[in-house]
Amino acid sequence: MEGEKFDFIVFGASGFTGQYTVDEVARVAEEEKLTWAVAGRSMQKLQTVLNEASARTGKNLENIPIIIADSSNPSSLEEMAKQGRVVLNCVGPYRFYGEPVVKACIEAGTHHLDISGEPQYLEKMQLLYNAKAKENNVLVIGATGFDSIPAETGILYTQKQFKDGEMTNIESFVTTNSGPEGFTVNTGTFESAVHGFAHMKELKPLRKSLFPDPLPKYEYRLPKRKTIFYSKEVNKWCVPFPGSDKSVVHRTVRDLLATGRIKKPIEFSPYFCVDSLLQVVGLVIFLAIFGLFASFSLGRSLLLKYPHVFSLGLFKKGGPTKKQIEGCSFSMTFVGYGYDKPESERSGTKPNKTVITKVTGPEPGYVTTPICMTQVGVTLLKEQDKIPHKGGVVTAGAALWNTSIIDRLEKHNIHFSTVSVTDSSDTSK
Template identity: 60%
Template sequence: MASKKYDLVIFGASGFTGQFVVDHVANLAEEEGLTWAVAGRTKPKLLKVLSEASVRTGKKLSEIPMIIADTESISSLERMARQTRVVLNCVGPYRFYGEPVVKACIDSGAHHLDISGEPQFLETMQFLYDKKAKENNVLVIGATGFDSVPAESGVMCLQEKFEGGRLTNVESFLSIQHGPKGGGINFATYESAAHSFSHAGELIKLRKFLSSEPMPKIPHRLPKRPYMFFSEEVKKWCLPFMGSDRSVVSRTVRDHLKSGVLKNNVEFNPYLSMSSKYAALKFRAFIYIFTFLCHYWLGRWLLLKFPQIFSLGYFKRGGPSQEQIDGTIFTKTFVGHGFDSQESASTRGKPNRRVIVRLTAPEPGYVATPICMVQCACVVLKEADSMRHKSGVLTPGAAFYGTSLLQRLNKHNVRLETLSDVKV
């Protein structure tokens, strides 16, 4: 890829998330020595996003190159991909728009990173394109945003903490804190979730092809949690987290077992934590309504036509204001169980060590996601020789284990800290 004109091209730069990726790249480009361009369907929108990013960042961006590319034109996608080492694909929902970009990148020799939280898309790309990506020496790394770099980072951190011993179980607890102006989540995230839920059955068949060999049994499972429960670990009411984290971490664990990074299967259970029982009950009601309506065409139409009503106020079109974004942070608390040594793992019946780490980061969708995505891209650009995998369709945990990603994230306000490390 030495002859490529640019290190990075941001595809979908004028989208709601894409513009924040532009900001982060603009702020980092000089420090990291990056050459970059923006890409999208129309020049006026690209000019506008560069002009607005110049105001937000204080950087002169009027001379940043623009590339016209459209998911409905494979030739335009290939022209874009031929010019760059890495494509940052910010165009979703990926179920509808992702595959042509992946294919164009593989055919044109450009690495592809996306911020999808759609398990069907992520696992389908692995099934369809892993072999070809390896043949063409291309990395296709999905879920490099809030879905699911924070989850992967927490598990990677715990793996490092249990080095010399054995990690067996991880629980994660997501908590989102909004400022006085409240918060909101981008409509595209809600739209993607609606289509993913409505086609959840596809995953069963797909995983039979992807995972022909069954995973080893988890040696020591944690007691099963109720659907809604109070967590002593985070002192909040919790529900299962319905995002892609479990799917992504499971694929990472499979990769690590195959490559010898892990000696045993690891149980991973993600949860969403709420400040009160009322908030948890309200969100539980939303999940019931959402899941039921997703199964029917008319239900999906209602969900997408009137998101604020049918999501009980959690989602709306247009996304949050800048003031709401600035006032939001999130934490993920990871509770890791395991053994303090290989000897203990072979002689004791139950884990004898518990480590709790916490990840703290800014607003997940528009601040943390660009940070995660761009730092993943920097690792691909600067540490290719030391990465365990040189090509293929991968999860973040499979691609970036053993790299400087955790240190890079910490430098850019996505921080991990150890809360406790005790024998039990």
């Protein structure tokens, strides 16, 4: 029976991100010799997606199987999950639609990947389903798109540059670059953010239940940045990154410590960067207004009804055009601090080595995200012997730390580079 299962099932294939995921899976499945299917509520829409994907990719997809499944119908989800080895779940917001798919996959013994950036959902799934997923040898991995995969793999890549030493702290600086056509984002992302802000109070008790024991003390803490600051590392104005990166990496660090792959916790601080002070002030004002409106019912209704108004056109139904996507890219700069020798051989208290690296790639939401999700899935299928977890609700960083995920991303237009390596005895760099 196992050999008859599809390697991938793209659930929510007719959604905005799902369509781009179908394109990417079509390309990768051919090169990796994988079998796959699409799933969703409407046969007609799914057939249209396959026809359009055929035209975009030049692949003949007329024989790709279609599975009818609905998030509101648990039995249909379980029937879908039984037919695959890995479900790529593109149906959000995951707060509302994610849990039934996770549950169905665990019951069916099928691995589950999603592209959520919703900390409450991600951590709730770990709290509720980690034990059952372990028991059934099912891996449930959330946040497998942009921006968490570039963040997690960027940290891994930077850590590798310390070689025999040890990285203790790392900062990331995210920049998105839009082309002459500008850029817009589909409203699904905005909707997830609205509900995430509205329910932030859930996180504290959730984390207390999930992580009753505090992390060991950091060996060294970086000086705290101001809310708005100018970074010489990237020559841009920066604010704390409002996404889920920090919480995802925190879970990864806990797992790496528990499995002995690192000896001490790594401090991680993510930032979002823009070119001018005026832009960063505007961003802070937007986040303040957004947070205020998301905190009460009427405000949330207005945000969800008029996303293009509150975001000054950034978020709108239908998302970006093809030209906008083609003109957009991202860059993440990582500044890692640590030591050039193992603990037994070093002296002094402050880190004496700094490594600056960069991860770059195409448009983040609808090109990079399907690339990342698909390559996490391929790695999961091809390198199970390198993954210490046979089951459980884990992060991609925790599962793929010792795999070739960076090499796989490199082959698919996500690029890693070392900008500089400096230690206290090297004054020439």
